[in-house]
Amino acid sequence: MKYLLLMTFSGSGLLVGYLCWEKLLGKSLTQCMKYRALMIVMLVYVMPWAGLREGYRSIFGPFWRMGAIAAAKGIVNAADIKTEESVYQTEEYQLWMLVLAIWFAIAIGIMLVRIARYIAKRNALHALAIECGDKDLEKAMACVRESCQYKCKPEVAWTRVDNETFTLGILKPIIFLQKKYDKKELYWILKHEMTHIVRKDLLVKLFLEFVCCLHWFNPFIYLLEQKIRFLCETSCDEFVIKGCTEEECRVYMALLDENKGGNKLRIPFSSALKDSDEEIEKRIALMKGRRNIKHREKIIAIGVFGLLVFLDSLTALAYPKVYHVKNAVTEAAEDSLGGGNFWINDCTEDGYGIFSDTILYDEQFVGDDDQIYPTDFSNETKVCSLHVKMPGVVQMHVKDGAAGCIIEIYEASRCAKCGMVWKGELLYKVRKDLCVHQTVSVE
8 A cells, every 4th residue: 555655656746847847848848758758657656666775775875774773663564564474464454455445446446437438439430430442542551651661551441430530459450540531631641540559659548547547546647647648649740740841741730620620539548630629729839839959958858857757766765664574483462453563573584684582682783693792883993994794683672661571673784803783774673571581781
C-alpha cells in the first residue's frame, strides 16, 4: 500500500514538474519531446523508485547514517517484514490490507467496464465494416511505405461514416477508412494512421488505460490522460508534415479541417485522425506556428527535464525498508494486539543483521563470525589511520525498569586492527519479558 501511495505521489510530482517545464521552455520543445516526456511521467506512476534506495544511501551515506542514528526509535512495523509464510498481522496491517483490497477492487472494476465497452464497439465496427474497393489504395499505401520507410502493411476497410477514420488493434491493426475523401487526401490519411501504428501509439494508449485504472482516485491522472491523448495526435501531425512543402502541409491541414464535426465514436485503445473541433483547431494552429528549434535549445530542455526526473527519484529514500526474517524463529508478542507493532525474537537473514542471545556487554559488537566484542565509539583516527572493517551488528542492552529488557540491534562494522566500531541504522528491537543477562561493564 505504501508503495502505491508513493508511486502516485512521485508520478503527480513529476507531472507538476512537467507542466512547469512545458510552460517555461515551451518554445524550445517539439511536440514529440513533450509526448516522450509524458510517457516517462506515465511510467513513474507504475514503476517505484524503491530500487534506487540503496544506491542513494551509498551516495548520501554520511548524512543518511547521522539521521538514522538520531532518529532510530520505535519497533519494526509488521507491514515492513517479509517472511517465508504469513506473519502476525496487527490491526494497523489489517487496515492497510483492507484499503488495498478496496483500491484494487475499484481499479479492476473500472478496467473491466472499459474493456467491455471496447469489445462491444470493436465488434459493432467490424460487423459494419465494408471491404475497401478503392483502386488507388495499393498505390497510396506503397507510396506511404516508400516515403516513410514503413515495413507494416495493415488491413484497410471502409467504415459507414463519412468523416471518421481510426485504427483498431495492437497486434493486427486495421485502418477503418472514412467513406468520403478526395483522391489527393488518401495518402495523408494513410500516412497519419500508419505513423500511429509504427510508433506503437495504440500500445501506449492501452498502457495509459491501465495507469488510469490503477490510480483512479488521483485527479492528476486524468490530466495526464488528456495531455497524452492530445500530444499523441499533435506529435503524429508533426511527424507527418516533417520535410513537407508548404503546399503539402496545407493539404494535410485542410484534411483535418474538413474532419470537424460528425460522429464522435470515442473508441478506447484506438487512434483517430479526427478529434473534437476545438482540438483540431489547436492542432492546425500548432502546425501553422511551427518553427525550427536549434539543437542547443533541445539539449538544454532535455537536461532540465532530466534534472526534474532525478529530483523526483529522490522519493526512493521514502520507501520503507523490508526486513527478511527467518520464519522458523519469528514469534509475535501476544500483548501487541492493540499496538500496531510486533517483536522479533531470535535472528534475521540476508545481511539484515545477526541476533545473538548471548549478551556479555550492555553495548557489544557481534561479527559475522559470531564473535562478541565490547564497543568502542571513540574517534576513528585515534588508533590507526587505515581501518580494516568487518561487518556485523551492534547490540544495545537496556533494562526496561521492570523484570525485562530491550535489545536494540543496529547495522555496524568494526575495525579488525584497532577495534573501532561504527554504528549505523536501527534494524529492529527485541523485547524480553524476563531479563536473564549478566552483563559486564566496560570502563
